Amino acid sequence: MSAPCPCGRDASYEECCAPFHEGRAEPTNAEILMRSRFSAFVKRKATYLWHTLHKDHDERERDPNVFVAHMKAGLAGLVYKSLDILDTRPPDHEGVARVLFYAVVLHGAKDLSFVEISSFANDGSGWRYLFGMPKGRAEIKTDPRKLTIAAIDA
Numbered sequence: 001m002s003a004p005c006p007c008g009r010d011a012s013y014e015e016c017c018a019p020f021h022e023g024r025a026e027p028t029n030a031e032i033l034m035r036s037r038f039s040a041f042v043k044r045k046a047t048y049l050w051h052t053l054h055k056d057h058d059e060r061e062r063d064p065n066v067f068v069a070h071m072k073a074g075l076a077g078l079v080y081k082s083l084d085i086l087d088t089r090p091p092d093h094e095g096v097a098r099v100l101f102y103a104v105v106l107h108g109a110k111d112l113s114f115v116e117i118s119s120f121a122n123d124g125s126g127w128r129y130l131f132g133m134p135k136g137r138a139e140i141k142t143d144p145r146k147l148t149i150a151a152i153d154a
Contacts, residue, residue, distance in 0.1 A: 006042035007035035008083045013043075021048045026126035030097035031088050033120055033127040038083040038103065046071035054121055054128035079106045086115070087149045096121050096130065100152065102144045113137040115144045117152060 002012030009016050017039035019025040020032075027033035033052060040048040046068040053060050059067055081104040089098040097120045105112040116134040120127050137144065 005039060006080065006083070007039045008085070009035060013039070021045045030099050030120035030127055031085055033129065034085065034099045034101060034118055035083065037129060038080065041075065042080045044072065044075050046075070052129055054123060054130045057130060077107050078112070081106060084145055086145060086147055089149055098149060100147060100149045111137060115140055115147060117149060
């Protein structure tokens, strides 16, 4: 039996996010891209993380090899436990879709879990990550799984 996909969908990794990571398919919407990026963090697929950055993302100014090396070093010791997609918004009038998620991340015994509203746009080749607005678990005074984009925007 194949291992479940780390993105949280009810499918094996091979059926779910592997085709994206291997360049055999493109995510069809912002939520699927978000899930595939989370899986890429779990699987240490730093090249995929580079590939899925939008051309307007600040990190795109860096040399890809430097970005990938930096990501690989930064991922050392981190354990990405789970992803909960809390809310989504379809593309707005500028073509930007948003996804609110909660990621459980550990570094040893330290809880680095966070909530983020991520923005995505389709660059003509596929959906790409524009930017995110993360909040650490300590900043959130309620159960993060009850948050919505509207509540955070208010």
